[in-house]
Amino acid sequence: MDIKSENKEKTTRNFLEEIIENDLQEGKVETIHTRFPPEPNGYLHIGHAKSICLNFGLAKKYGGKTNLRFDDTNPVKEDTEYVDSIKEDINWLGFSWAEEHYASDYFDQLYLWAIELIKKGLAYVDDQSLEEIRLNRGTVQTPGKNSPYRDRTIEENLRLFNEMKQGKYADGEKVLRAKIDMSNNNMNFRDPIMYRIIHTTHHRTGNKWCIYPMYDYAHGESDSIENITHSICTLEFDIHRPLYDWFIKQLGIFPSHQYEFARLNITYTVMSKRKLLQLVKENYVSGWDDPRMPTICGLRRRGYTSESIRNFCEDIGVAKRDNLIDYGRLEFALREDLNKRANRVMAVLNPIKLVIDNYDENVQEELEAVNNPEDETKGMRKISFSNTLYIERDDFMENPPKKYFRLSIGNEVRLRYAYFVKCVSIEKDDVGNVTVVHCTYDPLSKGGNSPDGRKVKGTIHWVNAKDCIESEVRLFDRLFKEELPDKVEDGKTFLDNINPDSLKVLKHCKMEKCLKDVTPLQKFQFERLGYFSVDYDSKQDNIVFNRCCTLKETWNKN
RNA sequence: UGUCCUAUGGUGUAAUGGUAACACGACUGAUUUUGGUUCAGUUGUUUCUAGUUCGAAUCUAGAUAGGACAACCA
Numbered sequence: 095m096d097i098k099s100e101n102k103e104k105t106t107r108n109f110l111e112e113i114i115e116n117d118l119q120e121g122k123v124e125t126i127h128t129r130f131p132p133e134p135n136g137y138l139h140i141g142h143a144k145s146i147c148l149n150f151g152l153a154k155k156y157g158g159k160t161n162l163r164f165d166d167t168n169p170v171k172e173d174t175e176y177v178d179s180i181k182e183d184i185n186w187l188g189f190s191w192a193e194e195h196y197a198s199d200y201f202d203q204l205y206l207w208a209i210e211l212i213k214k215g216l217a218y219v220d221d222q223s224l225e226e227i228r229l230n231r232g233t234v235q236t237p238g239k240n241s242p243y244r245d246r247t248i249e250e251n252l253r254l255f256n257e258m259k260q261g262k263y264a265d266g267e268k269v270l271r272a273k274i275d276m277s278n279n280n281m282n283f284r285d286p287i288m289y290r291i292i293h294t295t296h297h298r299t300g301n302k303w304c305i306y307p308m309y310d311y312a313h314g315e316s317d318s319i320e321n322i323t324h325s326i327c328t329l330e331f332d333i334h335r336p337l338y339d340w341f342i343k344q345l346g347i348f349p350s351h352q353y354e355f356a357r358l359n360i361t362y363t364v365m366s367k368r369k370l371l372q373l374v375k376e377n378y379v380s381g382w383d384d385p386r387m388p389t390i391c392g393l394r395r396r397g398y399t400s401e402s403i404r405n406f407c408e409d410i411g412v413a414k415r416d417n418l419i420d421y422g423r424l425e426f427a428l429r430e431d432l433n434k435r436a437n438r439v440m441a442v443l444n445p446i447k448l449v450i451d452n453y454d455e456n457v458q459e460e461l462e463a464v465n466n467p468e469d470e471t472k473g474m475r476k477i478s479f480s481n482t483l484y485i486e487r488d489d490f491m492e493n494p495p496k497k498y499f500r501l502s503i504g505n506e507v508r509l510r511y512a513y514f515v516k517c518v519s520i521e522k523d524d525v526g527n528v529t530v531v532h533c534t535y536d537p538l539s540k541g542g543n544s545p546d547g548r549k550v551k552g553t554i555h556w557v558n559a560k561d562c563i564e565s566e567v568r569l570f571d572r573l574f575k576e577e578l579p580d581k582v583e584d585g586k587t588f589l590d591n592i593n594p595d596s597l598k599v600l601k602h603c604k605m606e607k608c609l610k611d612v613t614p615l616q617k618f619q620f621e622r623l624g625y626f627s628v629d630y631d632s633k634q635d636n637i638v639f640n641r642c643c644t645l646k647e648t649w650n651k652n
Numbered sequence: 653u654g655u656c657c658u659a660u661g662g663u664g665u666a667a668u669g670g671u672a673a674c675a676c677g678a679c680u681g682a683u684u685u686u687g688g689u690u691c692a693g694u695u696g697u698u699u700c701u702a703g704u705u706c707g708a709a710u711c712u713a714g715a716u717a718g719g720a721c722a723a724c725c726a
Contacts, residue, residue, distance in 0.1 A: 290724035
């Protein structure tokens with residue numbers, strides 16, 4: 095354990111750590127200050143977790159701090175429902191922010207700075223329509239054309255901008271633009287829009303404003319106001335950095351700097367908020383927290399621990415090249431964590447009755463079982479045993495293949511923590527399905543070992559049919575059939591790649607009675623089956639378990 | 653037919669001009685009262701071409717490939 099954690103200690107640095115260490119060393123900054131800037135227009139997903147771990151992790155590592163700032167500059171998409179869920183998820187992940195801010199807190203300051211830019215001749219009010227602006231912007235290969243309103247006087251711009259703020263104009267009638275360069279190779283420099291008119295109630299500022307700043311104008315300034323030293327974002331903002339720097343330079347304010355990393359992609363999942371929203375709105379899943387969703391709340395409900403998610407984010411590293419992480423990496427992180435912390439218990443998902451012919455049907459005895467072989471402190475528990483049990487239907491075969499270690503007629507196996515049993519006969523129904531497996535047991539093998547030293551190859555799990563409880567179990571498979579759900583032929587969408595069999599609900603599963611008083615999110619390993627987490631839908635008389643993931647299977651791979 | 657970013661095993665990530673390594677996966681084997689865990693081992697890598705250098709994954713140039721950019725989104 096010590097050796098392992100020592101080995102895990104990282105001796106190398108990623109590119110962001112290098113930048114920070116250089117900045118610290120050269121005295122460019124005294125201490126670092128990062129921020130996590132979600133727009134409250136959707137739930138956080140595993141890609142955000144990477145960003146959260148980076149921003150909070152880096153600050154923590156170098157003794158700095160991290161702000162939470164909601165990037166709420168577009169009232170038509172944003173809602174307090176989302177700010178609440180975002181805060182909950184960050185906390186659950188195990189991070190706490192130094193300060194909580196909203197871009198909307200800075201609307202007054204931003205407005206003043208816009209006036210300053212107008213006065214410097216660096217911004218103007220444009221009357222062109224949306225279409226005209228788009229047309230005159232040119233393309234990536236051809237330069238744009240100056241707006242006919244580009245050379246209005248400062249006085250006129252000031253008056254018009256004020257009238258925009260007063261609500262004198264309708265949505266889309268006018269915008270405020272930075273006056274930069276309509277033929278710049280970087281499209282972001284072709285007189286980017288700073289303010290647009292939106293007559294919509296904002297979740298925080300209500301109806302105070304009808305003009306709202308665009309991302310490019312608001313983000314860098316917000317960073318600057320908060321003295322953010324390292325503004326870390328994803329690669330697609332790389333091309334915005336020159337503009338980010340331009341506004342800060344023209345305003346002469348605190349020079350925050352932006353650094354970009356490659357966003358997380360995982361096989362068999364989609365990560366865009368728009369698409370996740372669509373899955374929710376169109377009922378492909380039960381909600382943002384559906385256990386098949388890659389959202390933080392979905393993963394939580396699926397049974398992921400925050401530690402496993404943090405470990406995952408640490409393991410995958412960070413760089414500037416595009417990446418596609420195997421879904422199995424996430425599962426590995428979960429298994430690694432749950433193996434240590436989840437108590438083991440026996441449950442039969444697809445039951446078949448097993449009757450022990452030579453065991454007294456009036457007797458019920460108690461046997462001892464280990465709660466967690468990886469953690470002695472978890473102790474032991476009693477499990478009850480009788481002549482009538484349930485075992486997994488898969489654990490019996492009438493005509494077993496070559497390397498089958500489980501029950502078949504004439505074969506002996508160990509019932510975990512109980513006895514050796516040998517199958518002597520079976521019963522079938524009219525259509526030929528096996529209904530009862532009859533066995534004899536070896537009384538001397540109590541606890542699972544025979545005094546004569548004879549070995550059995552297989553050990554199977556079971557529950558006592560006479561006092562087990564029943565519950566519901568939900569099994570999940572990947573939500574999409576394709577590794578890259580977004581990669582589709584013309585005319586198709588990612589929705590065409592949805593896996594129709596991603597949810598399987600099992601009722602009347604048989605459980606050890608010790609599971610009767612569980613609470614949501616409590617986790618167990620059902621021996622030989624996988625890790626399971628108690629779902630929020632659980633009722634006193636119908637506990638629901640979600641399968642987090644299976645155990646690793648090293649046989650039967652085809 | 654523009655500008656910018658990127659290119660290391662199957663997948664990720666290191667190596668900061670000096671022995672290409674770590675994790676996951678895959679495959680062997682050992683241990684095992686979970687076909688789990690654990691342990692030991694095997695497999696397999698610098699996109700290409702030229703240049704600089706005693707020496708290049710690393711620096712330079714070109715090529716190729718992938719990605720980003722033409723929202724009154726963030």
